[in-house]
Amino acid sequence: MEETRGEPSTPGGHPQNGKSNFTRYMIGGLCLVLFLALTAVGYVQVEERRGGGLRPFVSAENKRCIDCHVAKDVAIGGINDWKLSAHAPKGIGCVECHKAERGDADAYEHEGTLVSTLVTPKDCMRCHEKEAQEFAKSHHAKAAQFIGSLDNFLGNVVEGPEVGTTGCAGCHGSVVKVMEKGKLHPATWPNSGIGRVNPDGSKGTCSACHARHSFSVAQARQPESCGRCHMGPDHPQIEAYYESKHGVMFTANKEKMKLNHPKEKWLPGKDYLFPTCATCHMSATGSQEVTHDVGDRISWTLRPVISTRLENYETRRKAMTQVCSSCHSGEIVERFFTQLDSGVTLYNEKFGKPANGQDYPDALR
Numbered sequence: 001m002e003e004t005r006g007e008p009s010t011p012g013g014h015p016q017n018g019k020s021n022f023t024r025y026m027i028g029g030l031c032l033v034l035f036l037a038l039t040a041v042g043y044v045q046v047e048e049r050r051g052g053g054l055r056p057f058v059s060a061e062n063k064r065c066i067d068c069h070v071a072k073d074v075a076i077g078g079i080n081d082w083k084l085s086a087h088a089p090k091g092i093g094c095v096e097c098h099k100a101e102r103g104d105a106d107a108y109e110h111e112g113t114l115v116s117t118l119v120t121p122k123d124c125m126r127c128h129e130k131e132a133q134e135f136a137k138s139h140h141a142k143a144a145q146f147i148g149s150l151d152n153f154l155g156n157v158v159e160g161p162e163v164g165t166t167g168c169a170g171c172h173g174s175v176v177k178v179m180e181k182g183k184l185h186p187a188t189w190p191n192s193g194i195g196r197v198n199p200d201g202s203k204g205t206c207s208a209c210h211a212r213h214s215f216s217v218a219q220a221r222q223p224e225s226c227g228r229c230h231m232g233p234d235h236p237q238i239e240a241y242y243e244s245k246h247g248v249m250f251t252a253n254k255e256k257m258k259l260n261h262p263k264e265k266w267l268p269g270k271d272y273l274f275p276t277c278a279t280c281h282m283s284a285t286g287s288q289e290v291t292h293d294v295g296d297r298i299s300w301t302l303r304p305v306i307s308t309r310l311e312n313y314e315t316r317r318k319a320m321t322q323v324c325s326s327c328h329s330g331e332i333v334e335r336f337f338t339q340l341d342s343g344v345t346l347y348n349e350k351f352g353k354p355a356n357g358q359d360y361p362d363a364l365r
């Protein structure tokens with residue numbers, strides 16, 4: 001039956017023809033599957049090149065907000081930024097964040113929907129409870145509570161309230177005031193200070209580090225996201241970082257940092273080799289989870305005239321030491337902390353205590 005093999009197949013054909021047709025259909029089918037798979041991969045890659053990964057999912061309710069805003073040219077930058085966010089493909093849109101409840105201090109009727117312009121940690125907490133709880137217990141959330149301090153008196157009273165609004169509050173946070181119909185008082189908002197006091201009673205704002213509307217993890221991991229506030233003569237952390245070996249290496253290798261990886265694939269020493277502020281103070285390691293309390297890994301507070309150890313400082317020091325050890329040997333880390341602690345102690349004894357009116361230590365005379 002050799003000669004019939006090449007013949008075109010017919011449904012009621014020879015049994016042996018049927019078998020080879022089956023093979024042909026199989027190969028054809030497999031080619032089709034492969035073709036479709038490659039097309040899908042190509043499609044996803046094109047989408048990713050546009051920046052966001054997956055396509056935004058827009059519900060009918062959110063379509064109303066977006067269509068009108070686009071037609072009236074209001075906040076289009078924000079809408080386009082949202083489209084690239086991790087929220088957009090999950091259908092977390094305008095309404096999911098801006099919709100308000102009746103009775104909310106900052107709620108107002110807006111084109112048939114009750115909304116609020118502010119989206120506070122309390123709103124994000126509905127979906128991100130762990131992050132919001134950790135942030136709420138941190139010093140960051142309390143950063144606007146220096147109102148009674150001498151610094152605040154110098155700023156607000158001696159220099160004038162504008163210094164408070166455009167200066168201190170930009171980093172520390174304002175006390176947001178709501179006027180008629182949910183309008184926000186211009187002396188108190190826009191503001192994304194870290195300890196902002198919100199009308200709903202919550203403290204701080206998540207968009208201090210996660211700029212809206214992309215809420216990108218990659219952006220929050222950039223040293224500049226912290227350096228926006230941690231800069232200048234009183235707290236030169238960003239300057240110190242960029243002049244350190246860590247900062248030098250980060251700058252030289254920025255494109256290898258994989259800043260957009262999810263937290264479980266952004267482990268120091270393994271997925272990337274040069275630490276940013278987030279690495280040491282917040283991010284996950286092989287044995288620690290991400291923390292939104294930036295105090296969890298520091299053992300001193302250097303802010304008072306005399307630096308003091310925090311409560312449970314050994315546990316906090318252990319957590320930081322473990323971060324360093326993801327990249328370094330234990331020995332170098334231990335020696336480093338010996339240097340740090342003796343530097344702080346020397347400063348306390350030689351300058352802090354005498355400046356505070358305590359006795360100058362004999363040993364240093």
Ligand code: HEC
Pocket residue numbers: 061062064065066068069072074094095098099110111113115116117183184
């Ligand atoms: C029919 C048109 C229209 C629709 C629908 C609409 N908006 Fe607006 N929105 C506007 C305009 C115009 C402004 C500019 C400020 C103003 O006039 O209120 C605005 C402003 C805003 C502001 C900023 C207010 C401020 O104080 O800075 C927010 C937030 C907002 N809209 C959210 C939404 C959300 C969320 C939805 C969907 C539930 C929505 N909008 C639906 C037209 C619309």
Ligand code: HEC
Pocket residue numbers: 062065066069074075078079082087092093094095096097098117118119120191192205207212213215
């Ligand atoms: C994940 C939550 C989230 C989503 C989703 C979201 N927003 Fe916002 N939006 C915020 C936050 C946070 C702010 C800053 C408010 C504050 O300071 O508390 C804001 C501010 C705004 C403002 C006023 C400030 C500005 O830059 O003009 C407008 C207008 C606005 N959003 C519109 C929208 C629209 C339209 C959508 C839907 C495409 C949307 N938002 C989706 C969280 C969100």
Ligand code: HEC
Pocket residue numbers: 086087090092096097119120123124125126127128206207210215216217218
């Ligand atoms: C209605 C639920 C919901 C609300 C409200 C919400 N989120 Fe999300 N958020 C999600 C989901 C779901 C994801 C996960 C997306 C994924 O894994 O792809 C996410 C992801 C994120 C991410 C990770 C983004 C990345 O690049 O991987 C950040 C940061 C974030 N949200 C911050 C916020 C902040 C800040 C607010 C408040 C202003 C907020 N979210 C409000 C549900 C929400």
Ligand code: HEC
Pocket residue numbers: 146149151152153154155156163164167168169170171172228229230231232234235302303304
């Ligand atoms: C560029 C951002 C920025 C500005 C502007 C700013 N601060 Fe600060 N402030 C910080 C940071 C960051 C810290 C924490 C420093 C640290 O821990 O090393 C801080 C710490 C403080 C502290 C110590 C808090 C404590 O818990 O002991 C006080 C008080 C203070 N600032 C008052 C002010 C006043 C008053 C103004 C306005 C005249 C002001 N700051 C302006 C960023 C800023």
Ligand code: HEC
Pocket residue numbers: 121124125128131132133135140205206207208209210217220221262263266278282283284290292
């Ligand atoms: C001090 C800056 C800062 C503030 C304020 C902040 N975040 Fe983050 N957030 C980060 C950084 C940095 C990361 C990335 C951590 C890592 O390396 O995985 C992150 C990651 C996240 C993620 C992604 C976690 C995951 O599962 O991958 C979510 C969700 C998130 N933040 C929500 C919030 C919410 C909600 C708030 C407000 C309550 C908030 N963040 C306030 C800096 C901040």
Ligand code: HEC
Pocket residue numbers: 138139140142143144145146170171172192193194208209220225226227228229230277278281282294295296298301
């Ligand atoms: C919007 C301004 C702002 C941003 C952004 C910011 N901080 Fe802060 N940070 C502050 C202020 C203000 C304080 C002092 C709070 C106080 O004691 O009143 C502070 C305090 C701290 C402390 C001391 C905490 C403690 O418990 O004593 C650490 C550590 C810290 N920040 C790290 C970071 C890191 C890391 C980032 C970026 C991922 C960051 N901060 C982003 C303003 C900011």
Ligand code: HEC
Pocket residue numbers: 223226227230237238239241246275276277278279280281297298299300301302303317320
């Ligand atoms: C290689 C790890 C590492 C990096 C990177 C790093 N830090 Fe730190 N940071 C530390 C250590 C260690 C301490 C002191 C810990 C202690 O008190 O035991 C500290 C202390 C601090 C403090 C406390 C100051 C005070 O007043 O008590 C702040 C604020 C801070 N860092 C902010 C930052 C910022 C902002 C960046 C990025 C510009 C950054 N750090 C980068 C490890 C790091």
Ligand code: HEC
Pocket residue numbers: 245246249268269272273274275279280320321323324325326327328333336337
């Ligand atoms: C993500 C990896 C990583 C982490 C986490 C990390 N480092 Fe580093 N560190 C480096 C790299 C890379 C260098 C540069 C090495 C060189 O000079 O060749 C460096 C340099 C140093 C140096 C300078 C060494 C020298 O000989 O000049 C010291 C000290 C140091 N790190 C201490 C620490 C401490 C303390 C911590 C934790 C608070 C820490 N590092 C966390 C990667 C890391």
